[in-house]
Amino acid sequence: FASAVQTTRADTIAPVNDTPSDKATWNFHLTAPRGWTPGANGERTGKRPVGDGSKVTWDYELKSPMATELMGISVGRQTELRAKGPHGLALRHLVPSDQVELYRPIVEKTGEQISWMEKQLDAAYPFDVYGMQILKDGYTAAMENQTLSLFGPGWFRDADKNEEYTTTMVHELTHQWFGDSVTPSDWQQAWLNEGPAVYYAARWADEKGYESMEEKMRAAYSELDDVRRTDGPPGRPTELGGFNIYDGAAVVLYALGQETGRHTFDRIMGSWVKRYAHGNASSADFIENAVRVSGDSSLEGFLTHWLYDTENPPMPGHPDWT
Missing domain, CATH: 1.10.390.10 (Neutral Protease Domain 2)
Incomplete structure (x- = not known):
């Protein structure tokens, strides 16, 4: 499961005032079977077993206000890759668990792109964390979910031949300033x-x-x-x-x-x-x-x-x- 709710589909999965002018901070608590990894906007603050331990609840917190259309929650067979970006910025990416080595060198380009955008704008990245979520299948577009941009696998089909796919990465990264922070x-x-x-x-x-x-x-x-x-x-x-x-x-x-x-x-x-x-x-x-x-x-x-x-x-x- 992954959500791409822009522009007005957030109210199909959550009780929200689904308009870009009503931003709020968020906490997410996602329960999934053990062995499945939930993801959400913001930083993971913990995880805990539920009942007999066959399920686990993962907790996320987004401290910066977000419009409903930027909600990015998911549950999948996915692996979290963590790194540090410019000035110690927390980076975390979610990639299919059986394709980690395929996508690792792709997501590692994120730090360079953030530095480049900060230089264009003379403005620091506006949130506490950033990352990419790359789905294995079932999604063909790309979406600027706040702090966790969502990508279908098709964008990276020729990644071994050229790096033009980075243009789409920069497009979604730019939205973190234009659309996500300034909505x-x-x-x-x-x-x-x-x-x-x-x-x-x-x-x-x-x-x-x-x-x-x-x-x-x-x-x-x-x-x-x-x-x-x-x-x-x-x-x-x-x-x-x-x-x-x-x-x-x-x-x-x-x-x-x-x-x-x-x-x-x-x-x-x-x-x-x-x-x-x-x-x-x-x-x-x-x-x-x-x-x-x-x-x-x-x-x-x-x-x-x-x-x-x-x-x-x-x-x-x-x-x-x-």
Whole structure:
């Protein structure tokens, strides 16, 4: 069993107010047959036998507030791998027990990725623990469950040939800042989650030589123009999970960086995750923060057009993009 309850399925397994604006700290107590390993968000605080000892209850505590859609609980034939990350950060991963040596070198790349993200944002990882949970089968996506990102095995099918799978790892790691720590006030603001995750994964891929960020953004810019009219602009989507709030929102951030320059853009993004850490925020808050950090009042109109217009604004620095 593993939960991937985004966006509004948490209330099928727990009595919760299933909205991103109602965050809370959590304790989990998971009982499973002996020989099976439960996992959950946060740090394990203990485990104890139940009754005749044929079952065991595992206790977890998440001290930082979490939205319901980020609940990541599981029970499986899985092995916990522990390590230390940057500045002593606790790392713990859950991998299939019969595939430990396959996944050990993959999860060991997490520390480097955390250091890289901290450098991009000039902001420390926002929680007390992080790790990956890799399922053996039955799941094909990836999910940013808070402190314990969830992955289907398909992402790592070619891990012995190249390391492009690390781009997906960085995408889900980025969510720990954007979406998990700073959570949108409602689902209309979902671009605040997915835009940064796509953007920083693209920056990582560009630096590693996997894919040109400029070419990726150029292609997405071209596609976004039609998507704005059919599915809504990035800041006002007609439904969740579309191109507009993923690659389209990354294009908005790319445009902001082209307008302000890399240094100011990085200051805006770093200020965002520090100012609203462990809370909720909206698109209006993002625009206000960009203006405040940059000292440029024109960014209010700039971002308003990029987020809400039904046609693409011109891309700064790229007048040939259509």
